Amino acid sequence: MPCALCGREARGFGYCHGLRWDRHPHHRFCSMACLTAGSANAKRNHGMIDKTDMETRAIRDARRELAEALTEMGLMTPFFDRPAEDIDRLIEACVDGFQASMQRQSDAGDVPF
Ligand SMILES: [Zn+2]
Structure with missing residues (x-):
């Protein structure tokens, strides 16, 4: 689940x-x-979680962490002039890959401890 x-x-x-x-x-x-976060959102949406709304915000919030990691690794320069949409695409790619793998492992019954 x-x-x-x-x-x-x-x-x-x-x-x-x-x-x-x-x-x-x-x-x-x-x-x-x-x-x-989820229950606060559900309270505003009649018990349903508006995931799109939350995901959009979560991706935006993750920009800061990504920028910090890039800066620490000295990789910030090529990203500096990029529009925010490009940054969001990177974050989305990581999140999508992560979630897809978690889903596959969960479907396969590989519950981590
Ligand atoms: Zn969670």
Whole structure:
């Protein structure tokens, strides 16, 4: 069962809007951080998680970490004049690859401990 937010293995963190399991979906999360962000989003969206909205923001938020890593490795110069969309494409590529692998491993029953 993947985390409703980031696609990592869910680990016993759950949220159901108003605890109405008959009316709203029960979301599962991997961590307290995903639970907090996901439940806050679901509260604003009638129990549903607007993943597109959150993903767009998460990708934007990840730019800072990427820039820090690039700077530390001395690789920032070629990226400096690039538009934000190019940076976001890099982040999306990493996230997509990561999530796809987690999903495959989860489907194969390879639950990491
Ligand atoms: Zn998560």
